[in-house]
Amino acid sequence: MLELYQVExxxxxxxxxxxLDYKGxxxxxxxxxxxxxxxxxxxISGQxxxxxxxxxxTVIGDSTAIAMYLDKTYPEKPLIPTEPKQRALCLLMEEWADESIGIKSRKALYGALSQNPSFRTSFLPNQTPDLLKNIVGAVPPELLELVGTGVGFGKDEIKEAKDALKQDLEALSLLLVDNPYLVGDTPCLADLAVAGLSLLLKIPTGSYLDLSEELKGKGIPGLADNSFYETFFEWRDRLYADYRKPLDSNGTTGSSPQSIQID
Ligand SMILES: N[C@@H](CCC(=O)N[C@@H](CS)C(=O)NCC(=O)O)C(=O)O
Structure with missing residues (x-):
């Protein structure tokens, strides 16, 4: 059985x-x-x-390398189109999504978490004791801003990331107005990368992840709740409904994660 070392x-x-779900x-x-x-x-992986x-x-690190390995080893439901122009667009978009949405959403989320104590505590694992939740909720936003500045998550960086994400979401919404998928008539790696990487912009509402119920449908203010990007989030909801397996659907895939033990 395939094993995915991951963070929910x-x-x-x-x-x-x-x-993995798309490929069944x-x-x-x-x-x-x-x-x-x-x-x-x-x-196990050297990183x-x-x-x-x-x-x-076989052990593979990095989401792009994993996608390429899976497509080669399990070729059913191919991820990369063969038609040259579609192939080029798919590869470009996947690479762009990693560098743009993947990285900027982390910064924008940090900004939202530092401003909102209850949003912050709802991101803690379900089993976190109440005392710890209270401590995390009580950290002053100024302190979080100061800490963020030291690690490249300062006020200006957060604003820059959020502005860039607005541009990305506008472009993606426009691409999807009259098209079922980003590149062709079936999903490709670009669709799965963009949809998966947008997790932190707005947490999907379905039962796909082992997270607190409070978090479902929540996301970064100004992005998750902006009707301007509705086309994008509706498209993602459809893609999830069609291909993402809900928790416990078959006992193993999508079930609650196991923590790793260190001997
Ligand atoms: N380019 C990598 C990025 C992976 C990545 O940044 N993973 C984060 C979690 S979302 C991580 O493991 N961070 C921990 C660390 O940097 O030590 C990929 O596509 O898999």
Whole structure:
């Protein structure tokens, strides 16, 4: 069985989960805890980021490399069109989505979390004790702004990221007005990458993820709740309804993640 070392709320992990579901491949999720869990990821893959896919003795890190591996190894429901122009557009869009939506959504989310204590606490894992939730909720926004500035998530960087995301969402919405998918008449890697990577912009409403109910449908103010981008989010909802497997649908795929154990 395929094993996915992942983080439930990671947008790059979601891109891979959507690809696995689209291809109809069963997999077991292994939730990686920041810090200790990353040691295990390093041991098997030589780097500390998720997602990492394990297929027997083969271990692949990086969502794009995983997508390419899956398409080569499990060619049914191909991810990349063969027609040259569509192929070019698909590859360009996938690469752009990784660099734009994937990275900027993290910054924009940090901005939203630092401004809103209840949104912040709803991002904590379900099993977090109330005391810890209260502490996290009580951190002053000024302190979070200061911490963010030190790691490239300052006020200006957050605004820049949010403005760029608005431009991205406008462009994507326009592309999707009269088209079922971003490139051709069937989903391709670009669609699955864009949809999966937009996880943090607005959490899907369906039962796809092991998250607090409060979070479903919530997202970055000004993006998630802006009717200007409705075409995009409606398209994503349709894609999820058609291809993303709900939790516990077949016992393994999409079930609640297992945490990794360190011996
Ligand atoms: N280019 C990588 C990016 C993966 C990535 O940034 N993963 C984040 C989680 S969304 C991570 O593992 N961060 C932990 C770290 O940087 O140590 C991919 O496409 O998989």
């Amino acid at each position: 709320l990671s947008q790059y992990s979601e891109k891979v989960r959507l690809i 491949l069963d997999y077991r999720k292994i939730e990686v805890k920041p810090g200790v869990g990353q040691l295990e990821v390093f041991k 500390t980021k998720v997602p990492v896919l394990k297929d027997g003795d």
